[in-house]
Amino acid sequence: MSPDEPHYLLGHTESELRRLDIQGDLYRDITRGAFERAGIEAGMRVLDIGCGTGDVSLVAARLVGPDGYVLGIDRGEGALAVARAKALAADMPWAEFERHEVADFERTSSFDALVGRFVLMHQSDAAAVLAKAARSVRPGGVVVMIESYMELLRTGGHSHPHSPLYDRIVRFKSEVVSGAGADLHAGGRLRSTFGAAGLPSPECRLETRLEGGAASPYYAYVAESIRSMLPEAARTDVRGFTAADVPGLEDRLRSEVTAIDGVLVVWPAVIATVRL
Template sequence: MVSDRAPGYVLGDDDPALARLDALSRVYAPATAAWLDTAGLAPGATVVDLGCGLGAVTLAAAERVGPTGRVIGVDAAARPLEVARRRAAAAGHRTVVLEQADVTTWEPPGPVDAVLGRLLLLHLADPVALVARMAGLVRPGGVVAFSDVVLPTRAAHPPLPLLTAFNGWLLTTFERLGVPVDAGLRLTAVYRTAGLPDPVLSAGQPLERGGGATGWAIVAGDATSLLPAFERTGVATAAEVGAEDLEQRLRAQAAAADAVLVNPLLVGAAARLP
């Protein structure tokens, strides 16, 4: 299947969730840059970044299209957009526009040259519908580019008991909620079903070492945000997760084992329309 019934974004927009988004952007900056380079955003292009969050992809796109281009970031949550607006202003990106809207129904004021979305499709009930609809708003010769993760690829070497437990909680919860855990590997199928050309794929899987890895903050942030879902689906209790000090315990285990953290694979897809 390429159109799972996902319940929507379940990771929150409070302070811990925003810190998690920042950590994600740091860890996946090189993989994101490779994906955007594959997309081939041209100077002067008009670009839409769906599910823009704190604006990391939005600002990276703005760097590529330059002062003659325009980037519109769209997100349903107000608080991340406030941060994104401050960061765009601080970076001097006067042609960046950030709008609060439902990405499944929002439309730009006119045709655009590219549509982007990072870590978005796995949260949607019908990713094919969104990709097809947005592709219809892109000019001929324009680009449709989405990227997503493959969550089962997260691991530690040597294995760490706490990370093994977290992986089980996360994957089982997403399975019960209908959220695809391998969304990155479904991108080509999504594009084909949406009637797009086969995309060019890129991939990156950041490796970090020891207790100082940024990825431990991502794991702990996910656990905090998903704790209600863990409990609601019967996967784990608050006492089992221990979210209040999970990050510290993960870091301690990683430091003691000098473990390598393999963050989830990020797959990028970019297709140029006829």
């Protein structure tokens, strides 16, 4: 991060960029399904806010094809560089990436669709950010926001049979995320966030995956999440994991889950969709 870059809870270290890559794999089908249902198709112009390493933008880019256009915006130059490299490797030059604060970006009515994933949860005023971004969408265009509903795992079932290690991880992650000011209820709140942003009432659905078995990438994702969170945990004095825990964490979680032939509930996502 450059010194003038506003704080983002997880930063953009190499470990965090790797975590975003695995996250992309875990949520790609959910994201593509949401965009297809919303009618995102060939030739459309799509704006992706908080694009990170570009996974969401590239899902949209595949759907809109070479006659369409996708612009991913993010405040993090490191993430944008990865996103540009991915678009190049995927041979999709119609996906472009620019550095902007979402709240400072406006191109009135120039997009057919606004999309974003796991970005409103990091805003102190999510409705204001969404309202501003939606001004860039033409009348009749669509808005699709995908937000995590972390609170469901903290207060409900997160594994079957119960995984004590995952329980510790869920509690730690929830505490760090909320301690940093992010919203554990962002998904559950999406309907009211749309309303407060002056948008029509969205269709909302909840989706997730159940991960188990030795080959799941989820154990690595979780371990990288914990690694990315350690600086923030130290800053806000959240205890539970230290740097010494991280190297073996992926294998310990895999062993615990496979030994009980269990499944872990991946952080659930709420998809809110509306046509303007």
